[in-house]
Amino acid sequence: MADDVATILIVDDRVDNLLVLTSLLKSHGYEVRKARGGQIALQTVQIEPPDLILLDIRMPEVSGYEVCAQLKANPVTQDIPIIFLSALNEIDDRMAAFAAGGVDYITKPFHTAEVLARIHGQLTIQRQRQQLIEQNQRLQQEIQERQRIEQALRQANLELERLASLDSLTQISNRRRFDEYLSVEWRQAHRDQTYLSLILCDVDCFKAYNDHYGHHAGDSCLQQVAQAIHQTLQAGDLVARYGGEEFAIVLPQTDIYQAILMAKRIQARISELKIPHDCSFISPYLTVSLGIWSQIPDFICTPATAIMAADRLVQV
Template structure:
């Protein structure tokens, strides 16, 4: 192995390392002389075939010039060894042969040689081929490294995206949830009602809504304290949500001790059934209410309204007639449901309105 033939240029240009593997020092001397004037080329020489792989690992050549006939081995065996070595498999190998033999040439290319030259090659041609193979090898190497970096960054981005997606879903869930009772909050109800209203309008199907109020809840709070009041709200909320069996049905906290139940694709008969079940479920909870003038346990009143949306009614109309029905249920002694009177609806056509619901009492 020789020392570098010339000092490399210090202008940021690529340096090409050429490893010649040939048993004849006279060939090495001839080729070294051809390359010595080239400032971008460093010449390395290996005489013994059994050291070729090790030297190639040390030097990391951009081109290997490989003698075809050597003692103990031949150039084709070494070529196969380079190709089977992960660190060398892409390094261009130029076979140096003593004769122009089509059979050898074809075998060399089939085994992965990049080029085939007859000794001793013409200087201009040798330099041109070394440069072309080295450039192509180095730029391919850079592309591979870049691709590898891109793959790593891509994997990192994927992991970050997955985390963001999960956080977003958790936030979304939290922003839809009522903090005290764990069921849907008013905000989520408004959004959901808006969507379902439009769907019912398109498909001309009836939608039902039930407003639920806990009877004498102020007396309950005054008597048992606010902590017990919160537990009572949680129990009622959970009971309402548990009563709803269909995936499209929604129970939400409307505010204070009021709840709302939305029943898409539900007619008046179906809504009345649900109202009965809700009354029954709360009754079975049997939460003691010593101050209630009407029962020993906590009870609820319900206003039940059903509409098939058209352009003459707005979502707020459904809430309004349910509210009127709830008021009537209270007037009639509480612990009951009242079905809304649809004739109370405004008659005149009105522009389409967004969901606008009243403030809870």
């Protein structure tokens, strides 16, 4: 509906009624279309829906009640306000009109002021309804956009948290994440009185490797070692780059025997890489040394002392 011009469809089989109403409505700035029967009215509405319909009841072929019922049954036309304008003045006629879907009922002979007032009222209601629909649509769009932004922010925060916990070179956990994870698992093991194990892993003769092969090769070596350890661990275990060529591994619910078995698996996996190391005095291929700590956490030992204990056991 335009802000200043509303289109009204008049449906009446009598030409004199059409002429009178057309003249009246046009003189008050409305755009008017006419239909001399119900079937023509239905076709006209389908081609271009009006803003309001003035509908006679007694018409040949299709009555006003049937026209109204068909329009209200169609989702495209169901919201067009229909005012019945009829000589029928019995209460049953009015009730039938409202039951069919009409919004108002004017009896003939009509008063021009009443017709104009009823039309103006219904068009105002329709305009307000459309404005409310548009406001709700805008609100829904704003809500969806806000939800999209909030989701993007959540994803960005998760990514920042992930990056803050990740070692950029090896793409495994960093020292910060290791400290957090060890603290959580320490408290859990102390509460449940279950074993917790730590493994500290050093790449043997890594300085000599770097000096001989170069830092690019050294970075690639650390990446391969990190991924090899990561692929060896089980669900719930965590490996982190502890510093330089040193890796730290947290093994929840793991006793000393299981930790030793895991350490052997890690050494075997590193050995399978067969990374050449001409400057090692241990092997022609890259090797690692491991130190293991395993205990049920108590009030005497702390994560720091456990790390130091595992570190002292690392032997080249």
